[in-house]
Amino acid sequence: QKEVEQDPGPLSVPEGAIVSLNCTYSNSAFQYFMWYRQYSRKGPELLMYTYSSGNKEDGRFTAQVDKSSKYISLFIRDSQPSDSATYLCAMSGWTSGTYKYIFGTGTRLKVLA
Amino acid sequence: SAVISQKPSRDICQRGTSLTIQCQVDSQVTMMFWYRQQPGQSLTLIATANQGSEATYESGFVIDKFPISRPNLTFSTLTVSNMSPEDSSIYLCSVEPKGDYGYTFGSGTRLTVV
Numbered sequence: 001q002k003e004v005e006q007d008p009g010p011l012s013v014p015e016g017a018i019v020s021l022n023c024t025y026s027n028s029a030f031q032y033f034m035w036y037r038q039y040s041r042k043g044p045e046l047l048m049y050t051y052s053s054g055n056k057e058d059g060r061f062t063a064q065v066d067k068s069s070k071y072i073s074l075f076i077r078d079s080q081p082s083d084s085a086t087y088l089c090a091m092s093g094w095t096s097g098t099y100k101y102i103f104g105t106g107t108r109l110k111v112l113a
Numbered sequence: 114s115a116v117i118s119q120k121p122s123r124d125i126c127q128r129g130t131s132l133t134i135q136c137q138v139d140s141q142v143t144m145m146f147w148y149r150q151q152p153g154q155s156l157t158l159i160a161t162a163n164q165g166s167e168a169t170y171e172s173g174f175v176i177d178k179f180p181i182s183r184p185n186l187t188f189s190t191l192t193v194s195n196m197s198p199e200d201s202s203i204y205l206c207s208v209e210p211k212g213d214y215g216y217t218f219g220s221g222t223r224l225t226v227v
Contacts, residue, residue: 034214041122041220041221042221043219043220043221044216045218046216046217049214105154
């Protein structure tokens with residue numbers, strides 16, 4: 001079983017739609033959960049991070065973490081064509097004495113004008 | 114956050130040759146990281162480069178294949194040696210998080226080996 005699973009997409013939605021992006025993970029030691037956005041031919045950039053369970057909102061973006069289900073989500077409200085990118089989840093924590101910071105494979109999102 | 118300049122942005126190389134990728138940061142950082150991003154796969158850490166010491170390689174990556182230099186606190190290079198088509202990938206350099214748990218990445222080097 002992979003430590004983190006992320007649907008690769010692609011996911012196509014019309015402009016204005018609410019987008020839901022998700023990751024599942026297997027290691028309960030992870031404490032920090034991040035979402036990165038990667039535009040074509042660019043490196044990933046951090047969108048948001050969350051510590052432990054709960055929600056965090058930043059403008060049109062909301063990150064949710066459910067540690068009991070080992071499930072994290074990123075919601076994008078009122079999606080725009082400029083949101084078209086690949087979204088990578090990431091998570092970190094200490095496990096068996098080793099610090100781990102791992103990424104999902106990314107979900108390609110296309111928002112259609 | 115730090116700004117990273119990475120070059121070349123892309124290259125097409127013959128098998129058996131080597132390519133050196135450069136990474137310049139606009140501020141001094143202790144740790145720099147080199148990642149590989151292959152289609153359909155997650156970002157994979159190749160090695161961590163500290164100034165003044167040998168790089169630390171992750172399982173599956175060896176110094177002979179991916180030698181790294183870190184001559185100062187703002188610069189690092191990664192060389193992909195004796196390339197084969199399996200080395201075709203995007204290579205990214207990165208610097209350590211600064212309190213927000215987010216790595217800062219360069220734009221990447223898209224390498225194609227033919």
